Amino acid sequence: MSGDVKKKVLESIRAEEVIELAGKLIKIPSENPPGDTGEIASFIKDYLGEVGVESELHEPVKGKISLVARIGGGGDKELVLNGHMDVVPAGDRSRWSFDPFSGEVRDGYILGRGSSDMKGGLAGAIYAFRKLVEFEKELAGTLTLACVADEETGGENGAGYLVSKGIAVGSAVLIAEPTGMEFVDVGQKGTFWVRITVHGKPVHGSLAPFAGENAILKAADLMKELLSVTELRPKLSEEMRRVVEESKPMVDKLVKMKGMGKILDRPTINIGIIKGGTKINMVPERCEIDVDTRVPVGMKSEQLAEYVQKIVSKYGGEITYLERSEPNFTSPDSEIAKLVAENAAQILGFRPKPLIEWASSDARFYRAKNVPTVHYGPGELDLIHGYNERVKAEDVVKAAKVYAGTAVDYLRPGA
Ligand SMILES: [Zn+2]
Structure with missing residues (x-):
């Protein structure tokens, strides 16, 4: 049954629609500081409203607005698809070779501030969520979309708020933060x-x-x-040691220092x-x-x-x-980590490896509540927070498929 649903969901994903959505998100500035996410949150609210999904907006401090939407229901499982809407400032415009808020596609890349971190992944998550509305009856459990504010300045007024108030905690969390396509983040310092x-x-x-x-x-x-x-x-x-050892070469590669x-x-x-x-x-x-x-x-x-x-x-x-x-860790053998890796393998043809990262993110709020949490998302990791940020358009589409497939599997009846 679930295989059938998944096939239908994946076939319904239109590459050009995912890419267009990512471009639109990039065009809406949401630089943090100041971190005002009002405009982008209301855009997403309207986008979901078009298919009849209601969104809640939460604003613990002025301007830092997070959006929560839910479909499905029934059953104990709740998968939270999380993505942050804020981006780091574009900085010195003269150092960019294109408009940081262009959102245009050039040579297979979507361009602009936040394309990698993380409006590409966010677009994939929002798109997958909206697609699944049509298949809502097939989900045994709740699928929650949490588009959050404040991540780039600590997250206390974004994901931290949603978790501490019990608004969107979930039984598993998939964050669309950039990991490149080859890695699934399972831990952070x-x-x-x-x-x-x-x-x-x-x-x-x-x-x-x-x-x-x-x-x-x-x-x-x-x-x-x-x-x-x-x-x-x-x-x-033993498990941590294995992941640490396997992650070390990735650090060398990313910081370009042996x-x-x-x-x-x-x-x-x-x-x-x-x-x-x-x-x-x-x-x-x-x-x-x-x-x-x-x-x-x-x-x-x-x-x-x-x-x-x-x-x-x-x-x-x-x-x-x-x-x-605190440092935090989710077992690579947890259901969510395995499903993300399996779905990625189906879409990409290779299985991404578990990775420990050295920066921290919103994952820590969920992991602190013992909710298994992973990051998986498109991104050019060496350009994050830098100039000329971009993301491979096809990776954004693949990520949307991985999110949709993972959601169907995690919330399949009887699972
Ligand atoms: Zn990020």
Whole structure:
């Protein structure tokens, strides 16, 4: 039965319609900051309204509007198709060789800001959802479309809000974020950002270094010691270890530096900002350091916190927490991960591999609730957030097929 439905759904997908939708989404600016998604959300609401689907709009803070629509119902399963509508700013227009909001198709690519991250994938998800309206009666469960705001600035007022309020959590989540076609994201590193303040004893500069206590010099010693955080190692399950090892070559390829795959099984640390001292002829009383560390899968941010605290205490400093999220992981053997890989294999002719990524996304909100969550979507990964962003048009169409096929399989009666 489900095979039959799937065939009909896939045959009904029109490449030119998917591509046209992606172009229209790109043409609507939704740069974040400021992150206003009102116009794009109302476009999607109308697009779904054309086939009789009602959408809810949620606006936890002004302008950050997320859209939720549902079809099907009955049964316990709920698949959430998620995509963010906001994009990073286009930046310096003179660095683009085309209009960042053109949305036009040239040489097989759809062009513009957000084409890869992630209006291409978003178009595929919206299109697949709208197609499935005709087949709604065949779905044993609920298919939810969540087009969210705020992802590029942390997601608390987008997916984070929908999850914390229980509006759209689901029993499985497929996020149309770009992974290229060869990978299914099943895990991500966490974030642990702190500001460290160290104190000195100010005296006149003409007496240093024989008198006073220099906060900058203290901070310099502290920073050197802090770098040892990279020696910590996570506790990896067999399954995690396998995915980490298989993901390492992908990191090398993406950042175009050999051996960088090691960032997946240890913390990284960047001293990003340092502020200290008031005057050239005064011994500095205070120095502040902003530190960005990333937590690998298999470790908790608490471990990093304890480690950093120990070092900071030695120097009599204080820590202010700036940002904190846990690493997260969904088993590649979970139903949703397997179905995405199988459907991709049917459409593409090869099976995408599970991947752990090193940046974080909205997936963390769902995974924190133990909802199996994967990313799969079209995108030219090296152009994300850069100039001349584009996406392969045929990949957007293939992604739409993978989303539709996965939804039919996940919500098939008796599954
Ligand atoms: Zn994204």
